[in-house]
Amino acid sequence: MRRKIVAGNWKMNGSTGLVEHLVGYVRSEVSCLDNGVEAVIIPPALYVRDVKSLAGDELSVGVQNVACWESGAYTGEVSAAMAKDCGCRYALVGHSERRQLFGETDAAVADKVAQLMSQGLNAIVCVGETLAEREAGQAEETVSAQVRKALAGVSGAEWQYVVVAYEPVWAIGTGKTATAGDAQAMHQAIRQVLKDLGAPADTMSLLYGGSVKADNAAALFAEPDIDGGLIGGASLVAQDFMSICQAMPAGTGR
Ligand code: PEP
Numbered sequence: 001m002r003r004k005i006v007a008g009n010w011k012m013n014g015s016t017g018l019v020e021h022l023v024g025y026v027r028s029e030v031s032c033l034d035n036g037v038e039a040v041i042i043p044p045a046l047y048v049r050d051v052k053s054l055a056g057d058e059l060s061v062g063v064q065n066v067a068c069w070e071s072g073a074y075t076g077e078v079s080a081a082m083a084k085d086c087g088c089r090y091a092l093v094g095h096s097e098r099r100q101l102f103g104e105t106d107a108a109v110a111d112k113v114a115q116l117m118s119q120g121l122n123a124i125v126c127v128g129e130t131l132a133e134r135e136a137g138q139a140e141e142t143v144s145a146q147v148r149k150a151l152a153g154v155s156g157a158e159w160q161y162v163v164v165a166y167e168p169v170w171a172i173g174t175g176k177t178a179t180a181g182d183a184q185a186m187h188q189a190i191r192q193v194l195k196d197l198g199a200p201a202d203t204m205s206l207l208y209g210g211s212v213k214a215d216n217a218a219a220l221f222a223e224p225d226i227d228g229g230l231i232g233g234a235s236l237v238a239q240d241f242m243s244i245c246q247a248m249p250a251g252t253g254r
Contacts, residue, residue, distance in 0.1 A: 003205045004221075005163065005228035006245045007040035007124060008235025009064060009092060014043050016050060018236070023054040025238040030245060031058045037228070037248040039241075040090050045078050052087040062090030062124070065098060068111035070118075080115040090122045092230075094150060096169045106149035113150055117158040124163045124207065124230065125150050127190070131170035139168075140189050147193045159199045164190055164206050165230040171210025173232055180219040180226075183208045187225035214243035221248050 010018075023041060030039045041051050042062040052061045067077035083091055093116070094109035109125065116123040127146040129139040147164060154162060166186050168178050178186070187206045194201035208220050209230030220226050228248065234240040 002203060002227045003163075004035070004037045004248050005040060005205055005207060006037055006231065006241075006248065007042055007062065007090065007165075007207065007229070008231050008241050009095070009209075010041075010043045010047075010236060011064070011097070011232060012044060013236055014047055016047070019043065019047050019050045019054065022236075022238040022241070023051055023059065026242060026245075027054065027056055027058045029242045033245060035246070035248045035250040037245050039245050041235075042090065042092060045083075048083070048086050048088060060089040062088050062092065062122075064092050064095065066091050066093065066112050066115055068108050068115065070115065080112075080119045080121055084119045084121055088121065090124055090163075091116055092124050092126060092165075094126045094146070096126060096128055096167060096172055100169070106146060109146075109150045110153055113162070114153050117154060117161055120161060122161045122163055124165050126165045126167050126209070126230070128167040128169050128172075128210070134168065134170065140186065143186060144189060144193045147190055148197065151194075151197055151199070154197070154199070159204065162199070162204060164194070164204070165209050166190060166206065167209035167230060173211070175211050177211045177213075177216050177220075178208070180216075180223050183220055184223035184225055187223070191225055212244060214240050214247065217244045217247035218249075 040060040063083045066080045093112040098104040113123050127143050129142040133142045191201045205227040207228045207230045212229045
């Protein structure tokens with residue numbers, strides 16, 4: 001059965017004040033939902049422990065990035081083991097901002113996935129095409145290659161820790177969203193790539209990200225291959241994040 005996940009990526013936003021205001025509210029509201037959604041808060045790493053201490057069992061916590069290495073002389077980096085030690089259940093890898101602004105390659109993404117697998121942490125592997133790639137008709141080819149390269153080293157029971165987030169680069173933080181139909185088509189293609197890699201694709205969760213808001217979430221989540229969302233801007237506003245969690249259809253998963 002696929003997990004239904006709504007994950008909030010705070011990016012480099014937030015404060016101790018936001019943690020106190022948002023986490024308590026979301027925790028109490030999520031506990032009233034009966035749609036089976038797993039809400040995940042992914043703050044900057046400095047706030048992970050604060051979020052965790054307020055999250056209880058109702059909310060999961062994640063980090064936005066982990067190092068390619070296990071430990072050692074890598075100033076400024078945070079390891080997968082540290083994320084686990086501080087109570088994280090999830091980590092983003094390969095977010096388009098990491099790829100574009102910090103030169104994160106597919107090989108580095110694969111190394112980060114390996115670190116997370118070694119800790120039994122859930123990797124939310126972000127993939128997505130640029131506008132130029134979409135306009136050139138290369139969207140599916142680009143995204144499929146990213147999935148294959150990121151997950152080439154995953155096998156056996158490790159697949160249970162893999163979540164893929166399809167985030168068209170042109171839709172992140174722009175207010176432009178893929179249509180539900182286009183997002184569904186890409187999710188279906190990703191699921192096929194996962195099958196080709198030998199993954200139990202029908203049981204894996206695939207998230208859509210890119211300007212998801214309270215008013216477009218329900219249409220996206222209604223698609224058969226979209227199991228949740230990775231939310232940026234709207235995750236910083238407690239009521240908006242909750243409205244997106246509420247937009248998940250009820251039921252026991254797909
Ligand atoms: C993101 O940062 O992953 C994201 C999808 O951002 P936004 O929702 O703001 O487009």
